[in-house]
Amino acid sequence: MSEFAAAAEAIDRLRAELTGLGVTGVHEIGNDGTLSVWIGLVVRFRDGFYRWQEGQVKRRHLGTDPEGCAIRVARRYAELQSDVPSWWEELAKILRGDVAEDYP
Template identity: 75%
Template sequence: MRRIVGWGWRVTDVRAATEKLHAELHGLGVTSAYEIGDDATLSVWIGLVVRYRDGFYRWQEGAVKRRHLGTDPVGCAMRVARRHAELQASVPLWWNDLAKELRGNPVQEYP
């Protein structure tokens, strides 16, 4: 696929960057992350997503947004994996409301 996206990033570049980050996260023990179907976005945990765009990994947790150079999937994976572990250790107050909204009321355990 050679279609041009955004500021000249090819879809194959976006997919490769996303796959590299996914592999690094998996290596760090974050095995629940999955690509959502657009080749650019990984859902790491409910409310924690990482999107590759314009040469940066842009990750968001609720309203908090961060970015990391796209040339450093290892460093980005380390930051995201650390935050993932923190979230699982101390589930934020907003999580239950978001989980109910996304999954419906019968949420019994976190992912």
């Protein structure tokens, strides 16, 4: 299996786990197996690891454990959701209209 195919499969498994945990609105960015989860919170799969970044903070999790990774990412997502930046709602309306309310 090619590196690209492995990354795509790993990202699909992670997305399914995140959806099961109630993290909706996750979408893939580009063709390199990158998921956008929330404002500045992205997850990539590379070299057998899920790697996620939020600003300067970088984390990684074994690629053989999408469930464990999803739990950690979902926990951080919930923390971020509890303190949405005040500028987010206005920016979302300007950039995408009212349909973007739930998605950062």
